[in-house]
Structure formats: structure tokens, C-alpha cells
Amino acid sequence: MPDLPRPEFDAALRDALGETGAVGATVRQLATRLDHRPDRVERALTELRLRGDVARLGRGLYVLRDFERLDGRSDFVDPAAFVERFVRENGIALGAYAGPITFRSNESLPVHRWWPYVQGYSADFVRGVLDAAQLGRRATVLDPFAGSGTSLVEARRGGARALGTELLAPAVLAARVKTRFELPARVLRAGGRRTVERGRRRAPGTLPFLRETRRQFDPGTLDDLTRLRDALPRDETPITEALRLAFGRILIPSSRLHRSPCLGYDRRHRPSDRSPFDRFLEAVDEMAADLDSLASERAHWGPAARIVEGDSRTVRWPAGSVDLAVTSPPYVNGMDYVMNYKIDLAWLGYAHSYADLAALRSAEVACDNLPRTETLPYRSVSGSIDPWLDEILPRIRDNVARKRSYRRDDVHAVVRRYFSDLVPVLTNVRDALAPGGRFVLVVGDSLLAGTYVPADLLTARLGASLGYRIVSVEVARPRRSGQRRSFVLRESVVTLERPRSAA
Ligand SMILES: C[S@@+](CC[C@H](N)C(=O)[O-])C[C@H]1O[C@@H](n2cnc3c(N)ncnc32)[C@H](O)[C@@H]1O
Known part of the structure; x- marks a missing residue:
């Protein structure tokens, strides 16, 4: 290169x-x-x-070279100190959540496996939340960061009306297709075969706009992918969307890339003799087999799911219409979903230029790749939405200034914008919930610029400031910090409730 x-x-x-x-x-x-x-x-x-x-x-x-040793540094506030303070201020001790929570267990589950989404959570987790809520039939369940639709699939399977908002078009496609349980498997299989027959007869087509496309795929594979893409039907029927999802699913396995969880080149990549046509047919057959197996549950399904492609900060659902909301928001300074799914966005025709990707990134809940211009209104380290943040932000800013080599000098502003982005989402969900309805969030904490950010506790605090009752914060699993492998972070389940007395 x-x-x-x-x-x-x-x-x-x-x-x-x-x-x-x-x-x-x-x-x-x-x-x-x-x-x-x-x-x-x-x-x-x-x-x-x-x-x-x-x-x-x-x-x-x-x-x-990381920041100086964290322990022993006078400005370092460790996780335990924040927990102690949270317990003191709210009278709520941290509990423990037992059970699988990451997407991994979904990879072999019917329907969930149609679009592996590393950032997703487990179907088991959602089922546990739904069971604990003891919802009546025809209850309504909302996921404001619906991702690939794990919550929505389980909600509909359990008899609920499933509603979701999601920004990223490929994830919206996955969530829509995965919740259409009545799709006829026979028609899908036939559509898959016809697409492959057409594709094999076609000449190679044009490449998507991404500059590195030729580097991302072996040459023969690249030609076959363009032929298959151009052979996909062009209408917007459910079968066409299902075929498009099957095509989207084979992109990374057909490439020299992997997601682990960030998109990067796979050093162990070897050219494969499995053509995209074969992979596509396998994906379609797997979907069709899952649809066949699902049919026996038909009597339990809730009504058709509704998924809005949009920004959860602005999308609003009818007041008081939701019985339970469950989600996992992006994590502070975490994944840039737009960058991580740029291949899917470009190949599936949802983004046509780098400007399209940039526009999407501005609507994302703030992440580390946010353009610097977007953090301008968030640069001040005081007067934020939470007094804890007012203590944390100057530490991040000062540490970054001290180290100079940090990737960007406005990390504190990204963090401030992240929590500011959560406020309208928490507010919209609160208004959509019926009194007594709960909002369950899976949240990870962070170590940023040598500063600990207790995102789970901060989310609970923000909820309380917006009129929710904090029901519980349960630690689900430990995680390793990307900045400092020895530092143990956690992933927690935060449960908020819209009080019954709320207007
Ligand atoms: C942790 S993932 C959710 C995964 C989901 N629970 C699943 O199992 O597939 C967070 C999602 O939030 C989406 N997102 C980020 N900013 C958003 C916004 N402003 N509005 C709606 N969705 C957004 C991302 O595209 C991503 O799919």
C-alpha cells in the first residue's frame, strides 16, 4: 500500500x-x-x-506509554470510592446479575445468528428481563438503541408489541428482517437460488466508494460480490430485504477483514475456495431453516414489530404507550459504529460517500471518533449535567494535557457530550413509559485518560435527576480496560422506573 x-x-x-x-x-x-x-x-x-x-x-x-501509575496518584478516584458514594447518596447497594449477557451465546441461536453483531447482548438476558417484568399479553416493549434487534426478536416471540429506534441502516435492516417471523421460507429459498443464478451470469459491477475496497477483498471475490449484489432484486419487499441481509452477512466473512470487535485486517486471512455465491446460499438456507422451526410458535407471537431508522435523541414514541424499555446504549468513548459498519453501509447502498458517513457519525451518541467541531459546545469542564461529571471532566482534561501524546485533546468534551446525548434519550423513554414502567439499560464503565468514569452509576444518577426511581444497579461481568489491560472494568444492568405518581 x-x-x-x-x-x-x-x-x-x-x-x-x-x-x-x-x-x-x-x-x-x-x-x-x-x-x-x-x-x-x-x-x-x-x-x-x-x-x-x-x-x-x-x-x-x-x-x-500509558499514564503514570494510577494508584498512588492523588487525583485518581477508584471504582470502589464511587460505589461507596453512590450507596451513601442513594441508599442502593450494587447487586449482582447472573447469566450470559454478551452476544456470543446468540451466534448459534435461530434468528439471532442471521447477523452477528458483536456489540449486541444476549437473547437470554432479554428473556430474563421480560420474564421478570411479568408483562401481560400484548404489552409493548421498546428498545431505543435497537441494534440488530435482539430485544425486539425476544419481545415479539414472547407475545409483546416490539418497538425500536436505531440509527444504523444495516442494523435496522437486520432488526426488521429478524422480526418478520412469518416470512415464507420456501419463497426465500427460491429467491436466493434465483439471485445466485442471475449473479453467475452477470459481468462484474462497479465498486463501492470506499477507498480501500481493493485491499479489503481478494480480486476474484470482489468481482463475485459485485455480481451477486447487482443480481439482488431491487424492490423493497420483505423477501428482498431478507436477501439483502443475507448478502450483508457474508461481506466480512468473504473479506480480508474481521471484527474483533473493531474492524481491522485479519492477519490470518487466506484466500478461500468458498465463493460469495456459496456463502450467500448457506446464509439463505440457514434463515429459511430457522423460519421453518419458528413456525410452531406462531400462536405466541406478538403483533408485527415497528423499527424506526433514526436518532433516538429526537425520535419520540406515544406518551405512556410502553410497558418496558430495554437497551444497551453505546459505551462512553466506545465503538464508532459508523466506521465499524462502513463496509455494510457502502455495499448495501445506504451510504454513497464519505460525507454520508460523516453525517451519520454526527448523529451517533458521542464516540471517540466524533469530529472535533462537534465537541466545541462541550469543552467547558464545569456546569455539566451532573456534579460527579463536574469532578471527572477536569481530571480527564488535565491528564490529557499532561501526556500530550493522547489521540485527541478534547476527550473530556467527548465524555461530556456522551452524557448530554443520553439525556434526551432517557427523557423520551421516560415519557413513552406507562407509570410504573421500567427502563433496563446494560452499561459499561470506562477508564479514559487515566481517569475512571463510572458510566453505570452516572446513568442511574442522570435517570434520577430526570424523575426516574433507581430500582437497582447489578454488576453483570468484569471487562478489561482497552487502555490498561490490568484495570478491571465492569458491565452493569441499570434498572430505572417511571414512578406511578408521575404525570
Ligand atoms: C450496544 S449497540 C445495541 C445492540 C443491541 N442491544 C443488540 O443486541 O443488537 C448500540 C446501538 O446504538 C446505535 N446508536 C448509536 N447512536 C444512536 C442514536 N443517536 N440513535 C439511535 N441509535 C443509535 C448504534 O448504531 C448501535 O447499534
């Missing part, structure tokens, strides 16, 4: 090292990851070492 200019190359190198956390990476590993010559990587690493940005461990491993 052509040499990247110096500042971009250093930034890419820092990002690649940052992703390996305290484990670090060798010159060769970094060269493969960045697709650049090892000698250039080594030269850049040497300079970054001299500048104090990078350290060399034994065994040829390089790590991004």
Missing part, C-alpha cells in the same frame, strides 16, 4: 498500539496490521520511544 504521510502514519501506529493495550505488539505484528514495511514501522517506533510516547518491553514488544 502507498506510504501514509508522517503524521497520519504516527497516528495510525499509536492507534494500533493502543488497541493492544498493555499486551503490546512486535514490529512485525504492527507492520502487518498497518500493511506497511517493518523497517518504516521500526523507525517510527524508535522516534516515538525517544519522544517518550512508546516503551519497549522484553521480547521485542512495544507498548503505548
Whole structure:
């Protein structure tokens, strides 16, 4: 690949090292990851070492120099201190949530497996929440960050009316197709076969706008994918959408990329003799088999699901119409969903230019890739929406200033914008809930610029400030910090309730 200019190359190198956390990476590993010559990587690493940005461990491993030791630093407030304070201020001790919560267990489950969404949560988790809520038949369940539709599939299977909002068109497609249980499997199979027959007869088509497309796929695969894409029916019927989803699903497995969970080049990639046509037919057959197996539950299904493609900060649902809301919002400073799903957005025809991707990113709940112009109104570190944040934001800003080498100098503003983004969502859901209705959120905390951010407790506090009652905060699993592998973070289930007395 052509040499990247110096500042971009250093930034890419820092990002690649940052992703390996305290484990670090060798010159060769970094060269493969960045697709650049090892000698250039080594030269850049040497300079970054001299500048104090990078350290060399034994065994040829390089790590991004993190912030000074966290413990012992006078400004570091650790998780336990925040928990203690939360208990003192709210009279609620943290509980424990038992059961699988990550998407992994969905990968082998009928329907859920149609579109593996690493950022999703488990169907088991949603079923547990639905059971605990003891909803009557025909209850309404809302997911304001619906993702690939895990909550909606389970809600409809359990007899509820499922409503969702989701920004990302490929995820909306997945959620819509996955909740159409009545799709005739026979027609889907036949549609899949006809598409493949048409595709095999076609000439290769044009490539999507993404600059790296040729690098992302082996040449023969790339031609076949364009032929298959151009053979997909063009109408907007449920069968066409299901075929489009099957096509979307095979994109990453057909490429030189993987999501783990961020999109990146797969060092172990080898050209495969499984053509996109074969993969597509397998995906269609799997969907058809799941639809057949689901048919026996038909008597229990709730009414057709409704999924709105849009920004949850502005999409509103009828007041008092929702019995239960359940979701997992993006995490603070976490995944840039637009970047991570740019392949799907481009190939499925939902984005036609980098400007389209940028517009979507501005509507996303704030993440680390937010354009700098978007954080301008959030740069102040005081007078935020929560007194705890007013303590946390200056620490982040000061640590970033101290280290200089941080990827962006407005991290505190990204964090401030993140929590500000949650406010309208919490407000819209509160208004949509019937009195006594609950909002269950799976939230992860963060370590940012050497500063601990208790996002679960902050979300609960924001909820309380907006008139919810905090029912519980239950720790579901430990996670490793991407910045400092030894630092243990957590993922929690925050349950809020719209009080019955609320107007
Ligand atoms: C953690 S994922 C939800 C995954 C989902 N629970 C599942 O199992 O598939 C968060 C989702 O929020 C979406 N999102 C981000 N900003 C949004 C916004 N402003 N409005 C609606 N959805 C948004 C992302 O595209 C992503 O799909």
C-alpha cells in the first residue's frame, strides 16, 4: 500500500498500539496490521520511544506509554470510592446479575445468528428481563438503541408489541428482517437460488466508494460480490430485504477483514475456495431453516414489530404507550459504529460517500471518533449535567494535557457530550413509559485518560435527576480496560422506573 504521510502514519501506529493495550505488539505484528514495511514501522517506533510516547518491553514488544501509575496518584478516584458514594447518596447497594449477557451465546441461536453483531447482548438476558417484568399479553416493549434487534426478536416471540429506534441502516435492516417471523421460507429459498443464478451470469459491477475496497477483498471475490449484489432484486419487499441481509452477512466473512470487535485486517486471512455465491446460499438456507422451526410458535407471537431508522435523541414514541424499555446504549468513548459498519453501509447502498458517513457519525451518541467541531459546545469542564461529571471532566482534561501524546485533546468534551446525548434519550423513554414502567439499560464503565468514569452509576444518577426511581444497579461481568489491560472494568444492568405518581 502507498506510504501514509508522517503524521497520519504516527497516528495510525499509536492507534494500533493502543488497541493492544498493555499486551503490546512486535514490529512485525504492527507492520502487518498497518500493511506497511517493518523497517518504516521500526523507525517510527524508535522516534516515538525517544519522544517518550512508546516503551519497549522484553521480547521485542512495544507498548503505548500509558499514564503514570494510577494508584498512588492523588487525583485518581477508584471504582470502589464511587460505589461507596453512590450507596451513601442513594441508599442502593450494587447487586449482582447472573447469566450470559454478551452476544456470543446468540451466534448459534435461530434468528439471532442471521447477523452477528458483536456489540449486541444476549437473547437470554432479554428473556430474563421480560420474564421478570411479568408483562401481560400484548404489552409493548421498546428498545431505543435497537441494534440488530435482539430485544425486539425476544419481545415479539414472547407475545409483546416490539418497538425500536436505531440509527444504523444495516442494523435496522437486520432488526426488521429478524422480526418478520412469518416470512415464507420456501419463497426465500427460491429467491436466493434465483439471485445466485442471475449473479453467475452477470459481468462484474462497479465498486463501492470506499477507498480501500481493493485491499479489503481478494480480486476474484470482489468481482463475485459485485455480481451477486447487482443480481439482488431491487424492490423493497420483505423477501428482498431478507436477501439483502443475507448478502450483508457474508461481506466480512468473504473479506480480508474481521471484527474483533473493531474492524481491522485479519492477519490470518487466506484466500478461500468458498465463493460469495456459496456463502450467500448457506446464509439463505440457514434463515429459511430457522423460519421453518419458528413456525410452531406462531400462536405466541406478538403483533408485527415497528423499527424506526433514526436518532433516538429526537425520535419520540406515544406518551405512556410502553410497558418496558430495554437497551444497551453505546459505551462512553466506545465503538464508532459508523466506521465499524462502513463496509455494510457502502455495499448495501445506504451510504454513497464519505460525507454520508460523516453525517451519520454526527448523529451517533458521542464516540471517540466524533469530529472535533462537534465537541466545541462541550469543552467547558464545569456546569455539566451532573456534579460527579463536574469532578471527572477536569481530571480527564488535565491528564490529557499532561501526556500530550493522547489521540485527541478534547476527550473530556467527548465524555461530556456522551452524557448530554443520553439525556434526551432517557427523557423520551421516560415519557413513552406507562407509570410504573421500567427502563433496563446494560452499561459499561470506562477508564479514559487515566481517569475512571463510572458510566453505570452516572446513568442511574442522570435517570434520577430526570424523575426516574433507581430500582437497582447489578454488576453483570468484569471487562478489561482497552487502555490498561490490568484495570478491571465492569458491565452493569441499570434498572430505572417511571414512578406511578408521575404525570
Ligand atoms: C450496544 S449497540 C445495541 C445492540 C443491541 N442491544 C443488540 O443486541 O443488537 C448500540 C446501538 O446504538 C446505535 N446508536 C448509536 N447512536 C444512536 C442514536 N443517536 N440513535 C439511535 N441509535 C443509535 C448504534 O448504531 C448501535 O447499534
